[in-house]
Amino acid sequence: MPELPEVETLSVQLNRVLRGRRISKVQIRTPSILETPPGEFEAQIVGRQIARIKRRGKFIQMELSENLALWCHLGMTGQLFFQSEESRPAFLLSHVHLILFFDNPPGRLIYRDIRRFGHIGLSPALESQFPEEVRRLGPEPLDWKEEDFALFFKTRRARIKSLLLNQTLVAGLGNIYSDESLFRAGIRPLRRADKIAHDRLRRLHRSLCEVLKEAIRWGGSSIDDYRHLDGTTGRFQEFHRVYGRGGEKCQTCGSSIRSVRLSGRTSSFCPRCQK
DNA sequence: GAAGGCCTGGAA
């Protein structure tokens, strides 16, 4: 489940490998993952050079030459692998939906997605013409000022966890980093945002930034499917304190970590450390 | 504002 740190990690790796390279060929195996009709997609991107790769929320944005942008959202199980001539493994990958080919030196970027919740699309490289779902994204949490963050959430009546998951309010958070930041800030996921003390909301922003930066430093969390561009795993899952630890003992106080469901989604928290 | 359904496929 790639969230901000996982997508950030991949974007950095993609930049290192693909920046300046030209797309020589495309193989579309599953047209339904494309937002653009396959014929048009191919015609648009073959021959273009990759200027740079950025991240916005959980989206990977590839800036191509001549003002075209390629957008990739990995959904739950999306993966990107880069293989050069030498690094190509002997085994075949299942669930591969799209391959971009590069020449001199030869290489390929493979898009694989078991659940097929991810998707890929094109848009002009002009912010006002970005895809609707990108334009609707809220601010990047790492760019948000602590005080502004607190003031914003102080006016909201919904449960804090639902708000953190809402991409139109804050971009890039999913279950892992919302649970982990709430733990660090000592806030229960079901608390109404407007009932949380202003200082506590400021602390939430600090916790959030901390946990995101730590996760980026460890190359993201590899729970099930997330992998780096070269197929290796991230390591931040080793440092999760509550996510996926329902029933285990809290590392801080020894209480049993509880799991609750919030609109069909699991939230884990420590009943003693989080109020 | 909250809950439930849908998409898909792997694990239990």
Added chain:
DNA sequence: TTCCAGGCCTTC
């Protein structure tokens, strides 16, 4: 066979 995952949409 049932459950679950994340994002988005619809319904209440």
